[in-house]
Amino acid sequence: MHILILGAGGMIGRKLTGQLLAEGAVGARAITGLTLADIAAPPRPDTDLPVTCAAADLSDPAAAARLVAGRPDLIFHLAAIVSGEAEADFDKGYRINLGGMEALLAAIRAEGARAPYCPRLVFTSSLAVFGAPFPEVIPDDFAPAPLTSYGTQKAICELLLNDHSRRGLVDGVGIRLPTVVIRPGKPNRAASGFFSGILREPLIGEPAALPVPRETRHWFCSPRAAVGYLIHAAGMDTAPLGAQRCLSMPALSATVADEIAALERIAGPEAVRLIREVPDDGIARIVAGWPQAFDAARATALGFRGDADFDSIIRQHIADDLGGRIGPGAARG
Amino acid sequence: MHILILGAGGMIGRKLTGQLLAEGAVGARAITGLTLADIAAPPRPDTDLPVTCAAADLSDPAAAARLVAGRPDLIFHLAAIVSGEAEADFDKGYRINLGGMEALLAAIRAEGARAPYCPRLVFTSSLAVFGAPFPEVIPDDFAPAPLTSYGTQKAICELLLNDHSRRGLVDGVGIRLPTVVIRPGKPNRAASGFFSGILREPLIGEPAALPVPRETRHWFCSPRAAVGYLIHAAGMDTAPLGAQRCLSMPALSATVADEIAALERIAGPEAVRLIREVPDDGIARIVAGWPQAFDAARATALGFRGDADFDSIIRQHIADDLGGRIGPGAARG
Incomplete structure (x- = not known):
């Protein structure tokens, strides 16, 4: 099978x-071949398979048509502007996050009009489709009611994916990703960044700021679990999904205190001492509006699996992103 | 205030x-002036107020920009392709029902970028945003999960209306209209047409077919109630809506048997004898997937009001559409 990955240059795209x-x-x-696309051409992976690396702006209908012209059997659509940028730049957010999906679906429909074509389309949605107030544990039938433009764009993409799948135009699966931790690399300014930072930085001997109370609870998955969701969605039988193609994932509900306790077990108290409490009411307010836990019964029954605990998430990061080494002087993932 | 009505040529548009x-x-x-737009120019109403009647395809961004260039204080957006046509013609449904809303919102944003502008936008959504399975009575927090392209388009428009309102780009209210009965005029081929037909035809001495069992229950409002919802939405304080701008309306949950009993009370058994049972499994199956009742607590608390019973709906039709006369020889509404 030929696979097209849109957003292949990002963290999840590269790991996928x-x-x-x-x-x-x-x-x-x-797998017989890969096409890897992103706004800048993704790096060529080390493989003997035929791989095309393409720079493409998916919101350009011609670019979407070119990518789909090879009639890939499986498409991963991970490309998106992140939440903060979609909120700061209305036009760009709608153009990339909604216009990109619209262009992709139009290109698939056009291929299907030429000759029968119904690729599996795995789309990364987000828990941002849900808006507060929440129950403590959010059930599968909880109504999407986004409170950001990013969440709105993802919720609209879910509706489009459902309707196209119902009509047999694509075979879609939407994966509502939890917050992915530990994100490798440098700190960024995303409101959720500290959830990774308070582990990632101390693991290499660097200080990290904690802007929220330790009892703050949120919903997490590791990069490996995120990749696992996507690959499971690519291979699963979609018949049991019926008309509702988008799923909240089974993941890990944990507090900042749980994160810190796991860090201490793995890297010792000296790592924990690198976390400084720097309360930030702005960030605390944003995070207070986020989900704390889901009862992802549908996805669990369909075979999706999340992480067991923060200890395994940290060990994974050390193995996958730090080359097995921690402490001062370890290379940043 | 200047008012723009999009879809002013339709049944609800003319009554509004x-x-x-x-x-x-x-x-x-x-009210200081009206602009009435539809795909064909609506008829000029009898008034001394300045009225512009325009033929416009709202899905053409230039047409939307022209209509909004006058900076109307209040916009009613009723224009849509009906459910059956949106299902039969994918491109046309998305172009008109989604593209029309997108073009309208883009035109409003462009006006707002020139000088502050945040019109009240009253949008007719539909109970088609909900998909089976349903509880017997659908609560306000029930998740939209459309099972038609029409319902998908309306659900997407709701999300766009919410996000634009949250950002202060428009002051939106979405009204999920129940099935409107009695629709005046000739029978049409909509799957829901018989709900009107079994009253409208016998009232003028014509036969009507009943394709579903008499215990079939559905959710109804009269044309007057529909117009009442829209006008209430135009004048209400929107602050209590918060980020969730779209509302299921309080309306009438009734069975076909309730309709027929009301017909008998008002027009006698000879009218009821004009209803012939012509079971149609196709229509029965479609209708079985429709909502039967809503608990529209939010809208009720906000002052929206539905119809009391089918007797009043029939009397209204006789007064508004039949010139007060019923029986053989009465003019069709």
């Missing part, structure tokens, strides 16, 4: 590419 | 225009 190449197949079907 | 002119004001603000 690596995992697909390591597995060599999706379900029983061998 | 008439009612606005009869009231002369919305809340405390006098």
Whole structure:
């Protein structure tokens, strides 16, 4: 099967590419080629398979048509402007996050009009489709009611994916990703950044700021779990999904205190001492409006799996992003 | 205040225009002019107020910009392709029902970028944003999960209306209209047409087919109630809506048997004898997937009001559409 990954240059896209190449197949079907696209051409992975790396602005209908012209059997659509940027730049957020999906679906419909074509389309949605007030544990039938433009764009994409799937134009699965931790690399200014930062920085001997109370609870998955969701969605039987193609994922509900306790177990009290409490009411207010836990019964029954605990998330990060080394002087992932 | 009505040529649009002119004001603000637009120019109403009647395809961004260039204080957006046509013609449904809203919102944003502008925008959504399975009575927090392209388009418009209102780009209210009965005029081929037909035809001495069992229950409002919802939405304080601008309306949950009993009370058994049972499994299956009742607590608390019973709906039709006369020889509304 030929696979197209949109947003292949991002953190999840690169890890997904690596995992697909390591597995060599999706379900029983061998991978025969990859097309990797992002706003800048993604790096070429080390493989003997035919790989095309393309720079493409998905919101340009011609670019979307070119990417789909090869009739990939499986498409991962991960490309998006992040939440903060979509809120700061109305036009850009709608153009990329909604216009990109619209252009992709139009290109798939145009291919299907030429000759039968119904690719599996795995789309990364977000828990941002939900807006407060929340119950303590959010059930699968909780109504999407986004409170950001990013969440609105993702919720609209979910509706489009459902309707196109119902009509047999694509075979869609939408994955509502939890907050992914530990994000490798440098600190960023996302409101959620500290959830990664308070682990990632102390693990390499650097200080990190904690802007919220330790009892703050949120919903997490590791990069490996995120990639696992996507690959499971690519190979699953979609018949049981019926008309509702978008799923909240089983993941880990944990507090900042849980994160810190795991850090102490793995890296010792000297790592924990690198976390400084720097209360930030702005960030605390934003985070207070986020979900704390989901009862992802549908996705669990369909075979999706999340992380067991923060200890395993930290160990994964050390293995995958730090080359197995922690402490002062370890290389930043 | 200047009012723009999009879809002013349709049944609800014409009745809304008439009612606005009869009231002369919305809340405390006098109406100073009307722009009436539809795909064909709507008929000019009898009034001394300045009225512009325009033929416009709202899905053409230039047409939307022209209509909004006059900076109307209040916009009613009723223009849409009906459910059956949106299902039969994918492109046309998305172009008109979604593209029309997108073009309208873009035109409003462009006006707002020139100089502060935040019109009240009253949008007719639909109970088609909900998909089976349903509880017997659907609560306000029930998740939209449309099962048609029409419902998908309306659900997307609701999300866009919410996000634009949250950002202060418009002051939106979305009204999820129940099935409107009695629709005046000739029978049409909509799956819901018989709900009107079994009353409208016998009232003028014509036969009517009943394709579903008499215990079939559905959710109804009269044309007067529909116009009442829209005018209430135009004048209400929107602050209590918060970020969730779209409302299910309080309306009438009734069975076909309730309709027929009301017909008998008002027009006698000879009218009821004109209803022939012509079971149609196709229509019965479609209708079985429709909502039966809502608990519209939010809208009720906000002052929206539905119809009391089918007797009053029939009497209204006789007064408003039949010139007070029923029986063989009465003019069709």
